[in-house]
Amino acid sequence: MDEKLIIDVSRLKSEGETVSGEVDAVDLDEEFVKSFGGIRYRLDVRLYGRELLVRGSAEQDFDLVCSRCGKDFDDTVKVADYVSSHEIADNTVEVDLTESLRESIILALPTYPVCDEACPGIEQTEEMPGDDRWGALDQLKVQGEQENGKS
Helix, strand or coil: CECCCEEEHHHCCCCCEEEEEEECCCCCCCCCEEEEEEEEEEEEEEEECCEEEEEEEEEEEEEEECCCCCCEEEEEEEEEEEEEEEECCCCCCEEECHHHHHHHHHHHCCCCCCCCCCCCCCCCCCCCCCCHHHHHHHHCCCHHHHHCCCC
16 A cells, blocks of 8 residues: 555656555544545546646545444445546646545545434433423413413
8 A cells, every 4th residue: 555646747648547556544533433444546647738637436444433323333435536637837747646535535424424324323211201391481471472461
């Protein structure tokens, strides 16, 4: 696994090329989102004048916590339509795509991960008691109701 995804612009073929492999993992240092393995990618790279156009797909495995039941589960986060464009200066030899690829994986992470669409959530073992503190409010009369003769 490579530490970075570097494209050598100086040796890139005029018709472009396809690159694939695995680059170091997205490590968010979060309690509920832990990555394992690296970012697997397959990218088509092509130079158009002074622009490097990169298109393809990427994916990475994560250990997530279900937002409904709180249990750990494994999931693969996929970016099927990765696209990035980089302006190339005259003296540019290499372009580092690592951060752009990493950001696309982070953006694809689910906001509220769910272990299964049918997940019922946390099981309640006993019925919650009613909150009778609100009963006193039911007995209050609003000033406007008293003036209009409403009870």
